Amino acid sequence: MKKTSLWQIYATFFKIGGLTFGGGYAMLPLLQQEVVHTHHWASEEELLDIYAIGQVTPGIIAVNTATMIGYRQRGVLGAILATLGEITPSILIITTLATILLTFKDNNHLQNAFGGVRIAVCATLTVSIIRLMKKALIDVPTILFYLVVVGATFFFALSPIIVVIAAIVFGIGIQNSKEKRKKV
């Protein structure tokens, strides 16, 4: 099989990064098109496994996925170039936009518009959370743990890093005690 060029890896992920709106979950259709159908770097099933690993490892899902696919093609260099390709459009677009926004920061109309934009962000975020709840809060222990996390972070400013570590201990502990109960 012909070796994939590093440039091709960079260019492909540049394209994926530049065409994805809305983050990791939104990029699956584009990944299927580019990685599976156009370049044959992975099969449909392999892509899903890679995607699952990207979701359960630390960091941005899109970056994790890009790193993994790049690595499979050309090792460490491939991983680095895939990731750099994925983030280049963001850096270019956001830097330009942020410069423009800073220039017009004190404009009254722009401030009114952003007042409304913030409410819209709250609304879309609320709906995202409702959807995620259905997948994550599946029994009494997870619902209780969720309430404790919200209370501890909002009222007592508990660090999210401690929450992540506690969640790992909680998850393994609860599941182990369930398995023990089943055996008895």
Add this chain to the structure above:
Amino acid sequence: MIYLTLFYEFFKIGLFSIGGGLATLPFLYQLAENRPQWLSPQMIADMIAISESTPGPIGINMATYAGFQVAGVGGGIIATLGEIAPSLIIIIIIARFLAEFDKNPIVKNAFYGLRAAVVGLITFALLRLLSVTLITNGSIELVSGAIYLVLIAFVLFFKRVHPIIWIALGAIIGLVVGLPS
């Protein structure tokens, strides 16, 4: 020196946020609390709006925007590189040693707890966002609150509509009503 601190702070965010761009939000709020000269809760709200309406992963867009606010173009690049560095290291190690990583029972059990925690952390971020958006001087803005509830109903009902549409609609409502920011 500021670049080094930026890289370190965003490296930490990349290392501890699991589950995509929105999961980096609570960490950004913590950063705003620890370094108020860098970020304000209002800036984070604008950042979410811009990151959701532009191409690219939300987490990366937010890192670039926050870094840019702190230290200009160089800051945007350094913050983004800091956020992706842990992914690169961890994924390369996993790709090498653990092909069946996500099927490992211990990893699966950890995720049973992590998923609930991630939703909890994003809820915390929403509560922070609501407290700067709907509350001024200790009292709830009734007009803003009503717009919020109506927009939730819209987003729930029209499932297939892209978030950029809701953000644009929010901007128009803000202009027409003359909302304070």
